[in-house]
Amino acid sequence: MVNKNARATNPLLGQDHWNIQLDENGRLKHFLTVEGLGSEILTEILDTAENFTSVNNRVVKKVPLLRGKTITNLFFEASTRTRTTFELAAKRLSADVLNINISTSATSKGESLLDTLYNLQAMQTDMFVIRHQDSGAAHFAARHVAPYISVLNAGDGRHAHPTQAMLDMLTIRQNKGHDFSGLRVAIVGDILHSRVARSQIHALNTLNTGVINVVAPRTLLPADIEKLGVKVHYNLQQGIQDADVVIMLRLQKERMQGAMLPSELEYYQQYGLTSDTLKLAKPDAIVMHPGPINRGVEIESSVADGSQSVILDQVSNGIAVRMAVMSMTLGTSAQQTGEEK
Amino acid sequence: MNLSKPLIIKQGRVIDPANKLDAVKDIYIKDGVVAAIEDQINHADADVIDANDMIVMPGIIDLCARPREPGLEHKATIASETIAASKAGITTLCCPPDTDPVIDETAVVDLINQGVKDAAHSHIVCLGALTSQLKGEHLSEMAALKQAGCIGVSNASAPIANTLVLRRALEYASSHDLTVFIQPNDPHLTNDGCAHEGAVATRLGLPGIPDAAESTVIARDLELIAEIGARAHFGRLSSARSVQLIEQAQKQGLEVTADVAIHQLFLSEMDLSTYNSHCHVQPPFRELRDRDVLRRAVAAGTIQAICSDHQPHEDDAKLHPFPATEPGISGLETLLPLTLKLVSENILNWPQAVAALTCEPAAILGIDKGQLSVGACADLTIIDPAKDWTLEAETMHSKGKNTPFLGWHFESQVRSTIINGRLMK
Numbered sequence: 007m008v009n010k011n012a013r014a015t016n017p018l019l020g021q022d023h024w025n026i027q028l029d030e031n032g033r034l035k036h037f038l039t040v041e042g043l044g045s046e047i048l049t050e051i052l053d054t055a056e057n058f059t060s061v062n063n064r065v066v067k068k069v070p071l072l073r074g075k076t077i078t079n080l081f082f083e084a085s086t087r088t089r090t091t092f093e094l095a096a097k098r099l100s101a102d103v104l105n106i107n108i109s110t111s112a113t114s115k116g117e118s119l120l121d122t123l124y125n126l127q128a129m130q131t132d133m134f135v136i137r138h139q140d141s142g143a144a145h146f147a148a149r150h151v152a153p154y155i156s157v158l159n160a161g162d163g164r165h166a167h168p169t170q171a172m173l174d175m176l177t178i179r180q181n182k183g184h185d186f187s188g189l190r191v192a193i194v195g196d197i198l199h200s201r202v203a204r205s206q207i208h209a210l211n212t213l214n215t216g217v218i219n220v221v222a223p224r225t226l227l228p229a230d231i232e233k234l235g236v237k238v239h240y241n242l243q244q245g246i247q248d249a250d251v252v253i254m255l256r257l258q259k260e261r262m263q264g265a266m267l268p269s270e271l272e273y274y275q276q277y278g279l280t281s282d283t284l285k286l287a288k289p290d291a292i293v294m295h296p297g298p299i300n301r302g303v304e305i306e307s308s309v310a311d312g313s314q315s316v317i318l319d320q321v322s323n324g325i326a327v328r329m330a331v332m333s334m335t336l337g338t339s340a341q342q343t344g345e346e347k
Numbered sequence: 348m349n350l351s352k353p354l355i356i357k358q359g360r361v362i363d364p365a366n367k368l369d370a371v372k373d374i375y376i377k378d379g380v381v382a383a384i385e386d387q388i389n390h391a392d393a394d395v396i397d398a399n400d401m402i403v404m405p406g407i408i409d410l411c412a413r414p415r416e417p418g419l420e421h422k423a424t425i426a427s428e429t430i431a432a433s434k435a436g437i438t439t440l441c442c443p444p445d446t447d448p449v450i451d452e453t454a455v456v457d458l459i460n461q462g463v464k465d466a467a468h469s470h471i472v473c474l475g476a477l478t479s480q481l482k483g484e485h486l487s488e489m490a491a492l493k494q495a496g497c498i499g500v501s502n503a504s505a506p507i508a509n510t511l512v513l514r515r516a517l518e519y520a521s522s523h524d525l526t527v528f529i530q531p532n533d534p535h536l537t538n539d540g541c542a543h544e545g546a547v548a549t550r551l552g553l554p555g556i557p558d559a560a561e562s563t564v565i566a567r568d569l570e571l572i573a574e575i576g577a578r579a580h581f582g583r584l585s586s587a588r589s590v591q592l593i594e595q596a597q598k599q600g601l602e603v604t605a606d607v608a609i610h611q612l613f614l615s616e617m618d619l620s621t622y623n624s625h626c627h628v629q630p631p632f633r634e635l636r637d638r639d640v641l642r643r644a645v646a647a648g649t650i651q652a653i654c655s656d657h658q659p660h661e662d663d664a665k666l667h668p669f670p671a672t673e674p675g676i677s678g679l680e681t682l683l684p685l686t687l688k689l690v691s692e693n694i695l696n697w698p699q700a701v702a703a704l705t706c707e708p709a710a711i712l713g714i715d716k717g718q719l720s721v722g723a724c725a726d727l728t729i730i731d732p733a734k735d736w737t738l739e740a741e742t743m744h745s746k747g748k749n750t751p752f753l754g755w756h757f758e759s760q761v762r763s764t765i766i767n768g769r770l771m772k
Contacts, residue, residue, distance in 0.1 A: 041550070120666050140668035141552035142622035150666075163670065165552025201552055229555055230546035 406438025418447025659747020
């Protein structure tokens with residue numbers, strides 16, 4: 007008898023880094039990174055999400071697409087927005103949701119990620135939504151879980167946060183139209199530690215964006231970032247000149263201790279988005295931020311709350327995008343093989 | 348003492364770079380030593396090994412291998428790893444002092460020597476700690492360690508942040524004619540890094556380790572070595588910049604040697620792109636250009652020796668997301684096969700490859716091995732240069748199956764290993 011919970015002793019490691027996301031029919035099976043997915047799949051995610059926004063505006067915000075499925079939110083890092091929107095997305099698709107929050111300190115003493123996954127897998131989970139502090143954690147999970155399980159990456163280390171990038175793309179599309187080729191996008195802030203920035207860069211490039219600028223001091227830029235297809239600016243004024251979209255990233259306070267920056271004040275003076283600096287962008291530019299916002303550190307309050315800000319639209323779109331990705335991954339291959347398990 | 352029967356290795360191609368020998372010979376081995384090397388030797392009382400079409404070379408000396416004993420016996424033991432070594436043609440292992448307990452007292456040397464005596468299937472030599480507990484604060488009792496059998500001193504991969512302590516350690520070691528073995532690594536620049544700082548690490552979101560984490564330490568240490576005239580060996584180089592610094596120092600006449608881990612001559616940062624935790628090594632795999640410069644440096648003799656940097660792990664050590672895995676490769680069983688791949692790729696010729704594994708590491712360690720002169724200790728490796736095989740976890744002898752080379756094909760294989768004149772089973 008085959009024990010389906012038996013642990014693979016020598017896991018296959020040679021699989022293609024991103025193709026592990028697709029099933030044999032080229033459909034989305036896991037959503038781990040935007041990198042390597044074609045514009046057709048990204049557009050499908052955006053179109054599906056667009057359809058779900060109407061569900062979210064109804065009085066009864068529920069569709070029975072994933073009835074009987076179990077989705078486990080496995081969060082090894084603190085999160086409010088991402089976890090709750092994943093939870094809402096799952097519930098609006100009528101799935102059963104299990105939320106597990108494991109603080110970093112507890113895991114360092116306790117069981118390994120792999121053991122946690124195997125235990126939850128034994129409880130007949132159909133999907134894992136994983137946030138983890140280590141880059142590559144979602145790939146690791148996808149490689150080790152049973153074949154009928156889908157894995158969604160809700161943020162792994164500095165590597166990727168693909169649903170965030172897609173909700174950002176949806177927000178840009180709603181405001182600037184379907185053709186990204188004439189757009190100038192500026193991403194400003196701590197690019198080095200940002201999984202959001204990396205996923206946005208891949209998504210913007212796949213959707214054929216005209217110009218992508220990243221703006222930060224060199225201490226907050228990873229090596230060879232221009233090889234991802236962006237232009238680097240150390241100066242905010244140059245970086246957001248004539249931009250259609252300005253994406254501000256959160257600055258974590260710990261960065262001061264790592265000698266990456268002299269002070270919050272100097273950062274704000276050099277890289278904070280104020281109503282004055284925003285005038286350098288196009289008059290109809292939109293301002294985005296993945297949250298949570300540090301007012302007065304990377305963005306002026308009046309800009310965050312101003313008419314050009316679409317920050318709260320991003321949050322609403324987060325639910326629709328996550329519903330889209332859940333229905334696409336669980337609604338295809340998993341449904342067919344679901345009978346066999 | 349060796350009571351085994353005399354041996355004659357007949358008609359092998361004997362490659363002994365120390366004696367500039369590369370010819371078909373018979374080797375007569377008696378009482379644990381090489382008794383004669385001649386065109387034809389016949390003795391009625393000797394066992395005969397037919398080495399026709401085989402390569403016969405001095406036993407391999409591995410400059411850096413961690414048998415994990417004492418301290419980490421759940422990963423591997425002296426018994427398991429010396430069996431793996433002898434199966435892989437390696438007859439002497441050099442063990443760095445970062446065991447648990449650290450080799451900074453003679454009692455630990457005695458403990459290891461006892462373990463070797465009881466269990467070892469190959470020779471093991473130890474490096475003593477350069478500083479007490481490898482903390483970089485107090486000098487260890489180097490003279491006593493030397494008397495107890497340590498053949499050099501090292502702070503392993505632990506840093507010495509205080510330059511004055513380093514200078515005094517170099518001075519003290521040279522007073523006692525001890526070579527200092529340095530694995531250059533600046534802990535502040537390495538920080539929490541687990542991959543070469545560059546395009547691949549940026550794409551994968553892995554914290555990067557810059558080239559300078561290695562080269563700044565080499566540059567600093569070379570300045571001190573130049574000033575006080577100590578003898579030093581730099582181990583496990585990973586970058587083109589490091590090679591350049593070592594080359595300059597050698598041209599200036601400093602007594603400086605270097606080695607490289609064999610995996611650095613084959614893999615690069617590109618191999619991390621599947622988050623393959625078997626490619627998590629310290630120092631990290633760098634760019635293809637670095638790999639090529641390292642290869643050329645071995646051919647040119649700037650880097651004298653190739654080692655395994657053997658670090659066996661239990662499976663669980665690698666079953667985590669990449670940054671959380673333990674670095675290191677179980678490398679004993681690929682040291683020779685990969686080095687010989689460099690011969691088939693025309694990077695090295697046979698004598699160069701054999702020298703980098705035998706007489707060069709012996710000279711760096713200052714031990715009387717790695718060559719086949721008459722009267723030398725009879726440690727030999729016999730290779731079948733035309734035997735195809737594939738590396739598989741199931742057939743590895745090391746307790747650690749953690750290697751990115753699983754599934755690789757090799758064209759030559761160790762046929763037998765002779766240690767102290769005895770044919771190893």
